Amino acid sequence: MKIMRSMGAVGIVASAALVLTACGSDPAANNSGNQSSNAAPAPSGTANVECGGKNPLSAEGSSAQKTAIDIFVQQYRAKCSGQQVNYNPSGSGAGVKQFNANQVDFAGSDSALKVGEEANAAKARCAGSEAWNLPLVVGPVAVAYKLDGVDKLTLNAEVTAKIFNGTIKTWDDPAIKAVKGNETLTLPAKPIQVISRSDESGTTDNFQKYLKAASKGAWTQGDGKQFKGGVGNGAEKSNGVVEAAKAGDGTITYVESSFAKDGIKPALLDSGSGGVELTPENVAKSLDAAKFKKEGTNDLALDLDAIYSSDTAGAYPLLLVTYEIVCSKYDNPEVAKAVKAFLGVAATDGQKPLSDKGYVPIPQSLQDKVLTSVKAIA
Template identity: 80%
Template sequence: MKIMRPMGVVGIAACAALVLAACGSDPASNNSGNQNSGAPAPSGTANVECGGKSPLSAEGSSAQKNAIDIFSLKYQAKCSGQQVNYNPSGSGAGVKQFNAKLVDFAGSDSPLKDGEEATAAKTRCAGNDAWNLPLVVGPVAIAYKLQGVDKLTLTPEVAAKIFNGGIKKWNDPAIKAVKGNEGLNLPDKDIQVVSRSDESGTTDNFQKYLKAAAKGAWTQGDGKQFKGGVGNGAAGSNGVAQAVKTADGAITYVEASFAKDGLTAAQLDSGSGGVALTSETVAKSLDSASFKKEGSKDLALDLDKIYASNTPGAYPLLLTTYEIVCSKYDNPDIAKAVKAFLTVAATDGQQPLSEKGYVPIPQSLQTKVLDSIKAIA
């Protein structure tokens, strides 16, 4: 697989490009956020005990970089003089830096894996468990650039075969046969797959989706490294989006807000007809969400049920951005600042994201997140 030169990361001035966003509402505003989301919006404020370490250090998911920028501004407004330095190096790098005790918390598009990764995190936390706390939930697009084709429907099976090389041409009969693609002028052109070259939670979630939904068409497994074995690689969400924009006939998987300005997001047909990627269709998928460890303060979501579902009108390809933290820190100043920052992010930090029209965190999930944050010691 060829590796493309990494692209720059979008900065704070591009907050509108955030891909994964939760929305909330300030009770005083009488604004319910995304009213078509199908889930109640979380409340917008909470008591925050400011202080502790400044600046906090964090690293990880590039998909949530713009969210962290917004959260940081709200944190500074709530807690004067407090700052967070966040390096959007990718989920894999963030977890490694956290486990090496080089940062105070990590951002990841997938939770810590049981086994070596979780064990290393527990060691880093001085024998205490590390928790995965979801702050934003949002969709992943299968984004493409193909001249003359502005609406395309893919089944999980067809998507799997594109990303593992089983389908190589845009006019392949399997693509033409998908309901909704009738009459499309699909060209005799090579499909150019673009994947993440760096370790990525987006890659992990996308491959988990294919594994769960593609009914045996994806046998390559999952993980933060792309295992399809075809195409070119580019670093970061912006990197893969830019790579596809420059190549007619290219396709990738990327967080939804990067699927714009020349890219088109494919509709997904899980068995009940093609479903476009919207906040409403993603919210409908959240109805079947559950936790991997019910009753625990570790809030890693079990998304397999969503990925494998065929609920009519539901868009199942989504991911959760987690902040990975110690349940108990060996430095109380770090614990105090982490709790303050995450409390602001889960409350005041939500409203600006809702104004961008993204998927809301349900009230019930926000309540669980705040309960876990309170328990950090």
């Protein structure tokens, strides 16, 4: 199978933000094939921001953010004429490194800063002030597969974990057949070809966190931005894993939901009440369990373990949250002014178009917290 080693890179202008697409295309525009029309309601409110400050802003990070930031920048420019954001969708790991090296004004990441070395480096970059993780869009991750003759596959976390760590090796394994909803499927005696992200990725981190939290001990490989399953082949960025999965038959990967189309299919996920389709409405049900790692502060990193391990009926639990990582206090007030304006627009006017694209806009309660944090940036 031909693996895409690199998708090259860089998006230059105003392009990339929060949740589910990737470099070089506008997959969100085609989400309707995999998403329900019953999208979760967008939060209310319009931006009331003070325009100006540094122009253009520079940012880098998650390739899963591209289409959403395109939307955010469009809304930002409509509100603040002439203002721009240059975003390089180089991946979450690269974005955090560039932010911590003081090379960009903010970073986009599919996972919050890790406590310890990563968070300490961010604090040093912010001249001793805390760096905050601000979630702006929530989006599902698909466990996507290509298997001739199988149009509707259901997986649970335990079986998914065993596939991605190599314990389950063929599609006709009895454990797959035993998942509720698969009883009547004819599954071939074909090797399972696992495709993972070869670059550092917040999508990988969230996927492995889900397996760790929900697989009842089947996943012991840990989490992090590098895939640790030890099987299969790797490809760079979201487009890369999709192209690799489409190149063969019997493949399986994990990818932002807007990519699970045109040749690969998203599996239904069973958390105990039967297979649940990947739709914005079903993802929104999972947010009921959301809590924050630092309750009562302006750092809004979510504790996702409760979501991943939830057995809420009808809820799709495998999701990622894309954060904008910012300094709580910038040493340049012009940077702070522009960052506050951009994020204020993204959290309000920028949310409504996301719903039309099949994403899951932040709920009203989270929007209120994000705006409070944005206003507190100095």
